[in-house]
Every structure is written in C-alpha cells, then in structure tokens.
Amino acid sequence: MSDIKTLIAAWRASAAPLFRGRPEVLDELESHLWDEVDRRTAAGEAPAVAVQAAIAQLGRVEDLASEFAKVPIVPRPWLPVRLVWVTTMLLTVFTMMMMLPRFSKGGLDSILAGHVAGVMLGYLSCLLVGFLATCFLVTRLFREPGPGERATIRSAATWLTAGAVVLTVVGVILGSYCPFEKRGWCLGLDTREVGGVVIAVWNATILACFWSGRRSSQILPLMVLQVAGSVVVVFGWLGAARVENHSYGYLNSIAALVAFAALSFAMCLTALLPAGYLRPRKA
Amino acid sequence: MKLTKDLVGASAVPLVLSILAEGDSYGYAIIERVKLLSDGKIAWTDGMLYPVLHRLEEQGAIRARWGESDAGRKRKYYSLCKAGKTVLAEQKEQWLVVQTTLGRLWGTANV
Numbered sequence: 201m202s203d204i205k206t207l208i209a210a211w212r213a214s215a216a217p218l219f220r221g222r223p224e225v226l227d228e229l230e231s232h233l234w235d236e237v238d239r240r241t242a243a244g245e246a247p248a249v250a251v252q253a254a255i256a257q258l259g260r261v262e263d264l265a266s267e268f269a270k271v272p273i274v275p276r277p278w279l280p281v282r283l284v285w286v287t288t289m290l291l292t293v294f295t296m297m298m299m300l301p302r303f304s305k306g307g308l309d310s311i312l313a314g315h316v317a318g319v320m321l322g323y324l325s326c327l328l329v330g331f332l333a334t335c336f337l338v339t340r341l342f343r344e345p346g347p348g349e350r351a352t353i354r355s356a357a358t359w360l361t362a363g364a365v366v367l368t369v370v371g372v373i374l375g376s377y378c379p380f381e382k383r384g385w386c387l388g389l390d391t392r393e394v395g396g397v398v399i400a401v402w403n404a405t406i407l408a409c410f411w412s413g414r415r416s417s418q419i420l421p422l423m424v425l426q427v428a429g430s431v432v433v434v435f436g437w438l439g440a441a442r443v444e445n446h447s448y449g450y451l452n453s454i455a456a457l458v459a460f461a462a463l464s465f466a467m468c469l470t471a472l473l474p475a476g477y478l479r480p481r482k483a
Numbered sequence: 484m485k486l487t488k489d490l491v492g493a494s495a496v497p498l499v500l501s502i503l504a505e506g507d508s509y510g511y512a513i514i515e516r517v518k519l520l521s522d523g524k525i526a527w528t529d530g531m532l533y534p535v536l537h538r539l540e541e542q543g544a545i546r547a548r549w550g551e552s553d554a555g556r557k558r559k560y561y562s563l564c565k566a567g568k569t570v571l572a573e574q575k576e577q578w579l580v581v582q583t584t585l586g587r588l589w590g591t592a593n594v
Contacts, residue, residue, distance in 0.1 A: 228510065228533060228559045231552070235511040236529070238554070259530035267534040271541060343548050348541055476549055 204241075207251040208233055211261075218265035223418065224347070225268055233258060276348030280335035281356045284328045288360065291324055311374050318371025319396050323437045325364035326403055329357045330430030330464075333423040337470050340420070344475035350419050357426060358410045361403055368400040395440030402432045424468045431464045486525055494525070495535045497574040503545060503563040504571060510536060510559070536561060544570045 212230055219226050233254050240250035258264070295317050302313035336353055339345055345353070375393050406425050413422065438452035470477075486494075502513050510532055517525050539545045544567035552558045563571070 224559075225533070225537070227549075227557055229530060231509075231556060231558050232511050232529060232533075234554075234556055235552075257529050259528040263528075264530040264533070267531060268537065271534050271537045273541065276541075276543065346540060346547065347537075479548070 203247045204237055204251055207248065208237070211251075211255055215261040215265075218261055219268070220416075222268065222347075224344075229258065229264070273347045273351050275352040275355055276346065278345075278349045278352045280332055281352050284332055284356060284360070287328060288325065292321060295321055315371050315374035318367045318374060319437075320371075322364045322366075322368030322371055322396075322403075323399065323433050325360045325367065326399065326433045327430055329360045329364070329426050330433070332357055332360075333426035333430075334467055336419070336423045337427065337467055340475050341470060341473065341478040342476060343479060354410070354419050354422075357422070358407070361407050361410065361426075365400060365403045365407055368396055368403060372396040372400060391443045392437075392440045395436030399433050399436040402429055402436075420471055424471045427464050427467050431461050434460050484524060491525055491527060494578075495527070495532070496539065497571065497578055498525070499532070499535060499539065500544065500563060500567055500571040500574065503561055503567065507560050507562040509561065513561075539567065539570075542566070542570075 208230060211233065212226055215226060215229070233251070236254035236257060237247070237250045240253060241247055245253070299313040299317045302309045304310075332353055336345060372393055375396065406422070406429055409422055409425060413419075434457060439457055442452045442454075442457075498517055499513060502508055502516050508516070511529075513536075514527060514529055514532055517527065536545065536547075540547050540561070544564060545561045546564050547559050547561050550558055550560050
C-alpha cells in the first residue's frame with residue numbers, strides 16, 4: 201500500500217505544476233487512479249505494475265492539462281451574491297438620498313456628508329462581503345461550492361472590497377477635515393476615525409491577498425479573512441463609537457459586540473472541517 | 484473494431500448524460516459502464532472523460548459533489564440537473580436523426 205501511495209504521490213507532484221489553481225482536478229484524477237489500481241491489484245497485478253498501467257491508461261498529464269485548459273471557469277449565478285448586489289444598490293441609493301440635502305448646502309456640510317456617506321458605504325460593503333463569506337462557509341459545510349460559484353463569489357468580493365477601500369479612505373480623509381468633535385488623541389483623529397483607518401488598512405490587505413491569489417481557485421482562506429474582516433469593521437465602527445460614548449443602542453452594546461466576535465470566530469473555525477461535513481450521509 | 488477518435492468524442496456527451504440519467508455516478512464508474520455497454524469498442528483515454536464532465540458541470544447540465552468511496556477515499560460524484568435532462572433530450576433527437584438517416588441510406592444500399 202505504501203508503494204502505491206508513494207507512486208501516486210510522485211505522479212501527483214509531477215502533474216501539479218500543470219494544474220496550478222485547480223487542485224480539485226488533481227484530486228479527482230488521483231481518485232480515478234486509486235480505483236484503477238484497486239481493480240488491477242485485486243486481479244493479481246503487482247502494485248508497481250498496477251500503478252504504472254493505471255497512469256498510462258489515464259493519459260499524458262500534458263494532454264490532460266491542455267484539455268482542461270479548454271474548459272473555462274465560468275462564473276455561475278449564486279443567490280447570496282445577487283442579494284448582496286441588490287442590497288448594495290439599495291444602500292447606495294438610500295445613503296445618497298439621505299445625504300443629498302447636506303451635499304447641496306455646500307462647504308463643511310458637504311464634506312461632512314461625503315465623510316458619512318463614504319465611511320458608511322465602505323463599512324457596509326465590507327459587512328456584505330463578510331455575509332458572502334459566511335454564506336460560503338455555511339454552504340461548504342454541506343457541499344463544496346463549484347468552481348463557477350467560487351468565481352462568482354471571488355469576483356463580487358473583490359469588487360466590493362475594492363469599493364470598501366476607496367470609500368473608507370475617502371471617508372476618513374474627508375472626516376479628518378471636519379473640525380467638529382475633534383479630540384485628537386491619535387494622529388489628530390478621533391477614535392472613530394482611527395477605527396476607519398484600521399478598517400481601510402484591513403480591507404487593503406485583503407484586497408492584496410485577493411490579487412496575489414487571483415490565479416488560484418482556492419478561496420477558503422480569503423473567506424475566513426473576510427469573516428474576520430466583519431469583526432474588524434464592527435469593532436472599528438460600532439466599538440469605536442462606543443469608546444466615543446456614541447451609542448447605537450443594543451447594536452454597540454458590549455454583549456452584542458462580543459457575541460458577534462464569538463460567532464464570527466466560530467464560523468472561521470468551520471473552515472477546519474472537511475467540505476460536506478454536515479451533508480446527510482446515505483445509509 | 485474500435486471507433487474513430489472523432490466519433491468517440493462526439494458521442495461522449497450523450498453517453499455521459501444517459502448514464503447519469505440512470506443515477507448518480509463518478510468518472511471511473513462511467514468509463515467502466517461505457518466499456519461494458521459497448522463491449523470495449525468505445526475506448527476513451529481514461530483522463531479525457533474528466534474535461535467533458537467539468538464542461539458539463541460548468542454548463543449547469545450536471546452537478547458535482549465530493550463524497551467518499553467504500554474504501555473511505557475522496558470521490559467526486561455527478562448527478563444530472565434539469566438543464567442536463569433538456570440537453571439529453573436534444574442529443575437523443577439529434578442522434579436519432581443521424582441513426583434514421585444512415586439506416587435509410589444503408590438499408591436502401593443493402594437492398
């Protein structure tokens with residue numbers, strides 16, 4: 201058995217560079233090899249001979265890789281992504297309508313309205329990506345999301361995170377021009393704006409991760425980061441507001457903040473479970 | 484007699500969909516079933532089935548899920564979707580047209 205494992209592992213290692221970003225294809229081909237080797241060894245073939253024959257029958261990895269290269273990973277519609285886009289549009293329209301009277305006043309009021317609109321939409325975009333990541337992690341407990349779904353989630357999360365970075369940075373910069381309420385204990389900004397800077401830096405880091413992993417189909421670590429990002433937003437926004445004695449009611453009570461962080465942490469831990477862990481098993 | 488590469492390639496989609504119409508299956512089992520049904524005359528290079536399965540999955544004709552084999556190893560199972568049933572119905576019609584046309588031609592020639 202160890203001979204077979206070694207030989208199949210060697211085949212996989214040799215094929216891996218040609219299937220970069222598609223580990224699930226290698227998993228499937230490896231599974232095929234095991235089935236064929238099982239059949240051959242059961243028929244009396246020596247393990248080494250069986251593995252070599254199974255590999256030969258599977259075909260040259262170069263040919264397989266070129267065939268797989270012709271199969272594009274097409275983004276597939278996914279309900280949570282649609283919901284997030286609709287919510288984003290509604291929130292944008294709502295925020296703009298709310299801020300329009302202040303924008304129209306000009307001067308400091310416009311700057312303040314820009315600040316509020318920027319940080320609010322930036323934070324909410326990040327929370328919506330966190331929602332998407334949570335949907336991904338929950339779905340993964342029952343089944344592995346397909347490549348098309350992963351492509352859709354990746355695309356939506358990347359655009360929303362990029363939007364969140366831009367809006368948060370613009371919001372924080374505009375906020376730093378507003379002289380009101382300035383207490384100035386850190387870089388001349390109040391705690392809420394420090395929270396905004398932290399959120400912007402976190403989002404920029406996640407965006408860099410998305411960019412560096414753009415050729416990989418693996419998005420699980422990114423989704424875990426996004427769920428953690430929701431905690432950063434909640435503490436940077438609602439938590440910082442609490443420090444400034446600005447209450448959003450039960451939303452930024454200590455209990456609510458701690459409960460949200462604990463739930464998010466638990467959600468991140470589900471990434472350690474194998475995909476389909478909660479899928480009902482056939483008897 | 485073995486079928487030509489072109490014919491094997493063209494028949495891959497209807498064969499895969501027809502087998503999945505019988506119930507969920509996985510790559511290795513699909514290949515074995517085709518070998519059995521064709522008395523070994525339809526011989527795929529084993530690995531070449533998988534791009535076909537992935538293409539059908541991307542088109543939404545079939546759905547994949549990871550499960551476990553009896554030996555406890557990871558295995559990817561495929562099942563036919565509603566869209567796949569439609570594709571299969573279309574493929575059946577097309578292949579029946581080819582079969583009928585050839586049957587008429589060759590039936591006439593044989594007479």
